[in-house]
Amino acid sequence: ELQLTTWGGNITALEVDGNFDDCQRLVKQAFTDGELAKKLFLTSANSINVARWLPQQLYYFFALQQWQSEQPPVISVPSGNFGNICAGLLANKSGLPVEHFIAACNANDTVSAYLETGVYKPKNAVPTISNAMDVGHPSNFVRILELFNQQLQPLAAMLSSRTITDEDTREVIASVYKQQSYLLDPHGAVGYIALRDYLQQHPGKKGFFLETAHPVKFYDVVEPVIDKTIPLPDAISALSGKPKLAVAIASDYEAVKNFLLTL
Numbered sequence: 001e002l003q004l005t006t007w008g009g010n011i012t013a014l015e016v017d018g019n020f021d022d023c024q025r026l027v028k029q030a031f032t033d034g035e036l037a038k039k040l041f042l043t044s045a046n047s048i049n050v051a052r053w054l055p056q057q058l059y060y061f062f063a064l065q066q067w068q069s070e071q072p073p074v075i076s077v078p079s080g081n082f083g084n085i086c087a088g089l090l091a092n093k094s095g096l097p098v099e100h101f102i103a104a105c106n107a108n109d110t111v112s113a114y115l116e117t118g119v120y121k122p123k124n125a126v127p128t129i130s131n132a133m134d135v136g137h138p139s140n141f142v143r144i145l146e147l148f149n150q151q152l153q154p155l156a157a158m159l160s161s162r163t164i165t166d167e168d169t170r171e172v173i174a175s176v177y178k179q180q181s182y183l184l185d186p187h188g189a190v191g192y193i194a195l196r197d198y199l200q201q202h203p204g205k206k207g208f209f210l211e212t213a214h215p216v217k218f219y220d221v222v223e224p225v226i227d228k229t230i231p232l233p234d235a236i237s238a239l240s241g242k243p244k245l246a247v248a249i250a251s252d253y254e255a256v257k258n259f260l261l262t263l
Helices: 020-031 034-039 050-065 085-094 112-117 141-147 152-158 165-181 186-201 215-226 253-261
Strands: 011-019 074-078 100-105 157-161 207-209 246-250
Touching: 011 020, 011 253, 020 253, 034 253, 050 085, 074 085, 074 186, 085 100, 085 141, 100 112, 100 186, 100 207, 112 141, 112 152, 112 157, 152 157, 157 186, 165 186, 165 215, 186 207, 186 215, 246 253
Parallel strands: 011 246, 074 100, 074 207, 100 157
Antiparallel strands: none
16 A cells, blocks of 8 residues: 555555455546547556556566476466466467466456356455455456457366465465465465465376565565564565555546546
């Protein structure tokens, strides 16, 4: 929150009374508003914009450079809006050798349900402790479907999905920290569990998971689990004394549009 709300100047943070899906809906409405387009040039820094996740393909290749097994890896990706894993799948289409991808999800199981039933049915997002993945209607899944020509069978052969509970997430943060001295954030923990469970069911396979955030961003979840205070990185310490600069706004498109027209 500090990283988003302490800049001031020509940067304005809107604090929407809603969830991620509400924010994404408002942004998409703004992009298709002809009146707004005549007055403002709008773009997105999240994965609605392919420019956000296309470069993410590179660190899949970078990770494979460090891979020490001759067999291709299983890769578990914490997934909410599905931009990161879309980048991985596109990298695979471009030649990256991968055995299998796992979309590691929390209780927001829209894609998990689709892969089981063949019916894509967006849901209202539910809050979890891995809240960056609290997405009920992921924008990038339609792009993943296009990569596989809208065909479930070849998609399911390359991609599976796991749904992980908050209870299991907390348990694995504690156990990995105790046993390995590695501190997972809640999203990385979801990826870890999904990979662990997949490998247990597929003996002989090997893989890695993606860790996607510093645990200090979720100190209110992680610190009670490990019963320790997480030291602040210097980059975050520098922000801690700055005032929060954010404009509270309703989850209403007209309210957002009217604000944008004042810029």
